[in-house]
Amino acid sequence: MAELFGSRIARLEDPALLRGVARYVDDISLPGMLHAAFVRSPFGHARIGSVDASAALALEGVHAVYAMDDIRPHLVNERLVVGLPSPSYRQNRDRPALADGEVVYVGEPVAVVVADSRYLAEDAAALVDVEYDPLPAVADCRAALEDGAPPVHLDAKHNLLAEFDMGFGDVAAAFARAPHVFRESIWIHRGGSHSIECRGGVAAYEAAEDLITYRVSTQMPHSALRTICEMLGRDENQLRVVAPEIGGGFGPKLVVYPEDVTLCIATMKLGRPVKWIEDRREHFVATTQERDQYWEVEIAVDGEAKILGIRGAMIHDHGAYTARGVNLAYNSGESLGLAYNVPAYALNIRLALTNKMPVTPVRGAGHPQATFTMERLMDRVGRELGIDRAEVRRRNLIPGADMPYEKPLKTRGGMGVLLDSGDYPACQQSVMDRLGWADFAARQDAARAEGRYIGIGLGNYVKGTGRGPFEAVTVRIGPSGRIHVYTGGVAIGQGTRTMLATLVADQLGGDMANITVTAGDTATISLGIGTSNSRLAVQAGSTAHAAAIKVREKALKVAAHMLEASEDDLEIVGSEIRVKGVTDMKVTLSQVANAVAGTPGYALPGGIEPGMEAEEHLVLDVMPYASGTAGAVVEVDAETGAVRILEYALGHDSGRIINPLIVDGQVLGGTAHGIGNALYEWMGYDADANPVTTNLAEYLLVGAAEMPNVQILHHESPSPLNPIGVKGVGECGVVPAPSAIISAIEDALTPFGVRLAGTPVTPAQIVAAIRAAPAGG
Amino acid sequence: MGETRKIALTVNGKRYAEEVEVRMHLGDFLRQQLGLTGTHLGCEHGVCGACTVLVDGVSARSCLMLAVQADGRELLTVEGIAPNEEELHPLQEAFRDNHGLQCGFCTPGMLTTLIEFLGDNPDPTEREVREAISGNLCRCTGYQGIVAAALDAAQRLKALKQA
Numbered sequence: 001m002a003e004l005f006g007s008r009i010a011r012l013e014d015p016a017l018l019r020g021v022a023r024y025v026d027d028i029s030l031p032g033m034l035h036a037a038f039v040r041s042p043f044g045h046a047r048i049g050s051v052d053a054s055a056a057l058a059l060e061g062v063h064a065v066y067a068m069d070d071i072r073p074h075l076v077n078e079r080l081v082v083g084l085p086s087p088s089y090r091q092n093r094d095r096p097a098l099a100d101g102e103v104v105y106v107g108e109p110v111a112v113v114v115a116d117s118r119y120l121a122e123d124a125a126a127l128v129d130v131e132y133d134p135l136p137a138v139a140d141c142r143a144a145l146e147d148g149a150p151p152v153h154l155d156a157k158h159n160l161l162a163e164f165d166m167g168f169g170d171v172a173a174a175f176a177r178a179p180h181v182f183r184e185s186i187w188i189h190r191g192g193s194h195s196i197e198c199r200g201g202v203a204a205y206e207a208a209e210d211l212i213t214y215r216v217s218t219q220m221p222h223s224a225l226r227t228i229c230e231m232l233g234r235d236e237n238q239l240r241v242v243a244p245e246i247g248g249g250f251g252p253k254l255v256v257y258p259e260d261v262t263l264c265i266a267t268m269k270l271g272r273p274v275k276w277i278e279d280r281r282e283h284f285v286a287t288t289q290e291r292d293q294y295w296e297v298e299i300a301v302d303g304e305a306k307i308l309g310i311r312g313a314m315i316h317d318h319g320a321y322t323a324r325g326v327n328l329a330y331n332s333g334e335s336l337g338l339a340y341n342v343p344a345y346a347l348n349i350r351l352a353l354t355n356k357m358p359v360t361p362v363r364g365a366g367h368p369q370a371t372f373t374m375e376r377l378m379d380r381v382g383r384e385l386g387i388d389r390a391e392v393r394r395r396n397l398i399p400g401a402d403m404p405y406e407k408p409l410k411t412r413g414g415m416g417v418l419l420d421s422g423d424y425p426a427c428q429q430s431v432m433d434r435l436g437w438a439d440f441a442a443r444q445d446a447a448r449a450e451g452r453y454i455g456i457g458l459g460n461y462v463k464g465t466g467r468g469p470f471e472a473v474t475v476r477i478g479p480s481g482r483i484h485v486y487t488g489g490v491a492i493g494q495g496t497r498t499m500l501a502t503l504v505a506d507q508l509g510g511d512m513a514n515i516t517v518t519a520g521d522t523a524t525i526s527l528g529i530g531t532s533n534s535r536l537a538v539q540a541g542s543t544a545h546a547a548a549i550k551v552r553e554k555a556l557k558v559a560a561h562m563l564e565a566s567e568d569d570l571e572i573v574g575s576e577i578r579v580k581g582v583t584d585m586k587v588t589l590s591q592v593a594n595a596v597a598g599t600p601g602y603a604l605p606g607g608i609e610p611g612m613e614a615e616e617h618l619v620l621d622v623m624p625y626a627s628g629t630a631g632a633v634v635e636v637d638a639e640t641g642a643v644r645i646l647e648y649a650l651g652h653d654s655g656r657i658i659n660p661l662i663v664d665g666q667v668l669g670g671t672a673h674g675i676g677n678a679l680y681e682w683m684g685y686d687a688d689a690n691p692v693t694t695n696l697a698e699y700l701l702v703g704a705a706e707m708p709n710v711q712i713l714h715h716e717s718p719s720p721l722n723p724i725g726v727k728g729v730g731e732c733g734v735v736p737a738p739s740a741i742i743s744a745i746e747d748a749l750t751p752f753g754v755r756l757a758g759t760p761v762t763p764a765q766i767v768a769a770i771r772a773a774p775a776g777g
Numbered sequence: 778m779g780e781t782r783k784i785a786l787t788v789n790g791k792r793y794a795e796e797v798e799v800r801m802h803l804g805d806f807l808r809q810q811l812g813l814t815g816t817h818l819g820c821e822h823g824v825c826g827a828c829t830v831l832v833d834g835v836s837a838r839s840c841l842m843l844a845v846q847a848d849g850r851e852l853l854t855v856e857g858i859a860p861n862e863e864e865l866h867p868l869q870e871a872f873r874d875n876h877g878l879q880c881g882f883c884t885p886g887m888l889t890t891l892i893e894f895l896g897d898n899p900d901p902t903e904r905e906v907r908e909a910i911s912g913n914l915c916r917c918t919g920y921q922g923i924v925a926a927a928l929d930a931a932q933r934l935k936a937l938k939q940a
Binding site: 010011013014015017018019020021022023024026027029119193194195196197198245246247248250279280281492493494495661662664665668669670671672673695696697701703704705707709710733 | 779798801808812813817821822824825855858859865869878881885888914921923
């Protein structure tokens, strides 16, 4: 039987999605369901006085308006406590269930209105009269840390949320003996996630069972269950959290939100299901983002451009509360220069509170920022020493022969950082060859002779994927003979069901159509971590593989007993287990499952344990590191500042590939997001912390017309860290894109001497940079 | 409930006579009143294109049109694209084979937009496809699979016509 692993298999998910019959959270309608709208802060910072709901409640069809004082009696714990510990916190800023005496960012939920329809709920929300006493707000994360900055929270003495240092080696000595030291000031902006489906939830309380069922567009239902139960003081069997079809996640859907807790309380108080669906304008002020980092970094190199050391400081915009942890800034610090031999490294990281939406991971989670910073340094070294930029990189990249390569760093959970496999220089070379790096100067000269400015750029990255410790998977052959797979991971568009069905089918008969995958329902599996950090293929995939092998072994044992044959002579084909070469000696998967379902008073066949199933929680603590090189060729219009990407290639290594169709899709989608980060996406706030980009005409997502045809060059270095040799892929494309594109723009504008040190770069900024450059227009 | 009006329209070949609130937009009407939840709302300000439906064969943002404006019109939504319960439309087949969808949320708008486009331009270039879907945002695919699917679908539809 041909192995399905590695085949370009069309996805199981697609038919329902293409017919429009898949059920996303907003497609769920329950009898008696009411609709919620939230009253949100219009101020970056204000004291809240009274909340007068009388006019809203007077509207016909309005059932309730709840502010913090109304839901407080239902809360054992009033704050959403996040799960990521760190010794570096200087203050605790967990989010309240609803604003409590103070609002600290525009969009912070103050009250919920529940009505017969969403239209009515919005009418009523506009009538809720909240007394605000505006306070000074701080929008810039650098300003937030200055002496005398207005406090983001009334009770705060300062705005430093956390501070820590990372590094290794003797940095002072490295810099003292270095013939060359170069300094860069870099700003990296990342925007929101902007999954095309916004957030939303439907909470339904059934008094007879004392059970809340909460269907929510989340990446982490088990974590949502724990947080909500803890806040409401409910047992874990009194809440079921279900992730229905999810219209994209990209990070922010991994945390639990004030709206989630409020909806669960509202359904209990009203005894009816309550639905809230975030609209896009809300998404800009109600869903977490990633935003700004400012880096001041120095690199020390020898005369041959070999890195001697890197040091510096970084300030990270944390937003007004801790919605996840110090993880983004930590990831950035951990991943700076990961692809290269760096003998000494020291970075001071400060996380600044600002009166803005809290931050959480957005696809890439801190890695694009560090990669951009490092790649800017590489370009700088090349320019200063007169050495080709690619050659500078090649001399410093960790060679394939040195793998596995241990970096003297720890992950946030204290695990070692082991670059497990890959040939980074070969990957870079493949991209250079594809884009004609060696001959590019001639092409560039010819273009310049025609008055056109073209440029080429590279970006190398290494990305930790598959974060542990585990993902739970159950594989079960039911009495019908159908194979059911359950996981705590969530399918958010990345083909999880197909991926798991492929791995299970390879062990259990090869018929993917006979497999149903249920992802993200806490009622079906007791443990689960969920979807983040490019983790499901590594964690859930490896575990599904292990569980399917256990079920296979058990099925063969039972079949051998039933057929009076040796297990070694049996094979599973489709829904049958048969004796190889003897077509009529067979039992079905259904018969095998029924044989171990148990009959009262009778022994199980072969003394085997009951049930044709296995639940596994493979513990995979050490992360596999995906890697690659992006290369871009751009043309810049020096008059308008418009950038067109002429060619784009991504050399990419995420270990063994389970399904090339899906891996290509992940890489391409990530690349589009990265191109958006490089050229278009900017979540703006004014000096008073008012958001100024609150619709998709002001905040630009990359469209089909702007996207180049991306050439993907696969490299497959199996990871030794898991049984199927895979690494994660979901975030990979996004990480190196801004590095390659900004480098290419700068290269195109070499005649002007333009220097770029941030993202995104807009046409107006390019025109301004050309005018300000030494040889500017 | 606010002011209402009676409308009659055809959606996916089926006739409906409904009383609608005058302020309800067409997307909400299709989803909430007719239960056709395949049409998705991604921004409700006319930019993302997820809610695109065909009104008398012409693409329209159902979030920017009131339900009452659909009175007397013939609509096609994503649920009406496949010929039957067993088979998919060639465009849907091409989307599946070329991985033209991931989370599927923008897909209904992509499909309706491309049905109109391929009707007008049965043999498009890649550039023309990219322009045609430039008003539809997708956050998952990077568009490459969608473009490939549209070009593939054009070939499939041409082959069907010739057969």
